[in-house]
Amino acid sequence: MDQAQTRTSIDPSTLRGTVDGRPWDPEGGERIEVVNPATEQLLASVPEAGEAGVAVAVASSVGAFEGWRRTVPKDRATALFALAAAIEEHAEELAELESADVGKPLGAARAEIVGSADKYRFFAGLARSLGGVAAGEYKPGITSLIRREPIGVVAAIAPWNYPMALTAWKIAPALAAGNCVVLKPSPETPLSALLLGRLAAEVLPPGVLNVVTGGAPTGQALCVHPDVGMVSLTGGTPTGRAVMAAAASSLKRVHLELGGKSPVVVFDDADLERLVNALRVGAFWNGGQDCTAASRLYVSRGRAEEVTAAVAEMAAAIEPQDPFENPGAALGPLVSLDHRGRVHGFVERALAGSDAEVRAGGELSSGTGAYYRPTVVSGLKQEDEIVQREIFGPVISVVSYEDEHEAIAMANGVEYGLGASVWSSNIDRAMRVATSIRAGTVWVNDHGPTAVEMPFGGFKQSGQGRDLSIYAIEEHTELQHIAITVGDPGAGKR
Numbered sequence: 001m002d003q004a005q006t007r008t009s010i011d012p013s014t015l016r017g018t019v020d021g022r023p024w025d026p027e028g029g030e031r032i033e034v035v036n037p038a039t040e041q042l043l044a045s046v047p048e049a050g051e052a053g054v055a056v057a058v059a060s061s062v063g064a065f066e067g068w069r070r071t072v073p074k075d076r077a078t079a080l081f082a083l084a085a086a087i088e089e090h091a092e093e094l095a096e097l098e099s100a101d102v103g104k105p106l107g108a109a110r111a112e113i114v115g116s117a118d119k120y121r122f123f124a125g126l127a128r129s130l131g132g133v134a135a136g137e138y139k140p141g142i143t144s145l146i147r148r149e150p151i152g153v154v155a156a157i158a159p160w161n162y163p164m165a166l167t168a169w170k171i172a173p174a175l176a177a178g179n180c181v182v183l184k185p186s187p188e189t190p191l192s193a194l195l196l197g198r199l200a201a202e203v204l205p206p207g208v209l210n211v212v213t214g215g216a217p218t219g220q221a222l223c224v225h226p227d228v229g230m231v232s233l234t235g236g237t238p239t240g241r242a243v244m245a246a247a248a249s250s251l252k253r254v255h256l257e258l259g260g261k262s263p264v265v266v267f268d269d270a271d272l273e274r275l276v277n278a279l280r281v282g283a284f285w286n287g288g289q290d291c292t293a294a295s296r297l298y299v300s301r302g303r304a305e306e307v308t309a310a311v312a313e314m315a316a317a318i319e320p321q322d323p324f325e326n327p328g329a330a331l332g333p334l335v336s337l338d339h340r341g342r343v344h345g346f347v348e349r350a351l352a353g354s355d356a357e358v359r360a361g362g363e364l365s366s367g368t369g370a371y372y373r374p375t376v377v378s379g380l381k382q383e384d385e386i387v388q389r390e391i392f393g394p395v396i397s398v399v400s401y402e403d404e405h406e407a408i409a410m411a412n413g414v415e416y417g418l419g420a421s422v423w424s425s426n427i428d429r430a431m432r433v434a435t436s437i438r439a440g441t442v443w444v445n446d447h448g449p450t451a452v453e454m455p456f457g458g459f460k461q462s463g464q465g466r467d468l469s470i471y472a473i474e475e476h477t478e479l480q481h482i483a484i485t486v487g488d489p490g491a492g493k494r
């Protein structure tokens with residue numbers, strides 16, 4: 001393929017999956033086209049692994065498990081440090097692939113790649129301090145030990161919005177705890193994962209990390225495979241339901257990082273300039289294709305017009321730009337033309353027959369690429385579809401409230417509970433409201449920052465389990481109690 005056309009230094013069509021440390025490229029079968037959303041050009045086509053591909057990858061990981069789980073933590077940590085170094089060494093190629101595949105501005109893609117290397121290092125460190133909490137006699141004559149054992153083969157199913165970052169969130173704790181992983185990237189954006197698999201083959205034993213491609217059929221095959229011990233999904237809430245249902249057939253563990261619809265609760269004493277600056281990133285970074293994107297703005301009725309006007313002015317000033325030619329752009333295209341159509345559909349339906357008003361954006365651009373301007377819609381009601389459903393695009397909906405009680409009820413009045421922010425200079429009120437919101441992360445006077453040391457995940461239908469932090473590595477383990485009787489076996493009794 002012409003690389004001037006793909007704009008990447010690696011030809012994406014030459015990338016393959018990795019199984020057992022070798023390139024994986026099944027002959028025949030269905031293939032999925034991978035398209036650059038900025039240029040609408042074909043980048044590559046990748047195989048749908050399906051049941052047959054999954055069987056081969058899982059068998060390889062089963063074969064590798066016994067050896068990997070018996071490695072001492074220091075050796076697992078060393079391997080993960082080497083993987084982090086390889087990612088940094090190939091950061092530019094990975095960033096180019098990510099930018100071409102997802103439509104991310106190149107600068108944002110570079111930052112994501114470097115950030116992902118840090119996740120492998122963090123979990124490499126944790127591998128060496130993971131242990132049970134008790135060793136002692138809790139029955140006479142019996143010494144108890146608690147061990148943390150890996151689960152076995154973990155199927156990691158990733159989304160398209162932050163392919164490298166969220167893959168690191170999923171596989172670093174799994175590998176650090178001694179599990180083997182079969183990674184299935186999103187069929188929309190598989191390219192960086194294919195290169196990651198190739199890099200991992202240089203530093204990990206064969207089969208410890210296998211990478212196969214495909215969509216829902218391949219995801220389902222992983223969920224029902226009897227030798228997969230855990231499915232770790234980052235994806236939409238409907239996908240979470242499908243994964244949980246399929247995993248139930250063999251009672252697999254499920255770890256679900258799902259959709260969100262994060263509220264931004266603004267009180268009269270909020271610092272407006274700070275709010276606007278935070279929403280520029282919190283709502284529109286990555287094209288709003290972010291599970292914690294600031295998408296529901298709740299403003300007290302008295303201040304609604306002032307806040308809406310300021311946010312709309314900020315949104316209107318953001319210019320979507322070609323992600324490759326403008327590495328520092330605030331916004332590139334959305335991930336695909338289909339997704340842009342879906343995002344725009346929410347705006348169109350909101351405007352049909354209600355008091356809703358578009359204050360910025362809201363139009364489909366003509367020309368090449370899945371570009372969509374930052375959009376602000378006001379005059380909405382809590383029950384409107386655009387307020388209730390996850391859009392996953394650069395769209396803020398504004399709803400006004402009467403009092404603190406109503407603001408909390410509205411913030412909690414959706415099926416999601418992933419992120420939220422509270423804006424007030426009164427610390428009593430900020431704490432009262434933050435602890436009343438049912439969400440995995442609540443920011444006070446900011447929206448969006450995460451830290452690898454802190455847990456990340458959802459309440460309600462935003463998922464189960466936590467990524468990042470010590471909690472993520474613990475979730476990738478089984479607890480084992482070893483009870484050692486010294487002397488007469490009857491002495492301890494039951």
Ligand code: NAD
Pocket residue numbers: 157158159160161166184185186187214215216217218219220223233234235236237239240242243256257258259260290291390392418457458462463
């Ligand atoms: P998606 O649910 O369409 O796909 C996610 C992954 O699941 C893909 O690899 C896909 O092929 C696979 N999949 C789809 N159907 C499946 C099935 N029936 N069985 C098994 N696997 C299946 O999500 P997406 O469009 O790639 O990503 C956007 C969604 O991800 C949004 O809802 C977003 O909020 C969510 N997300 C959540 C987090 C979080 O940490 N909570 C982070 C990023 C994205």
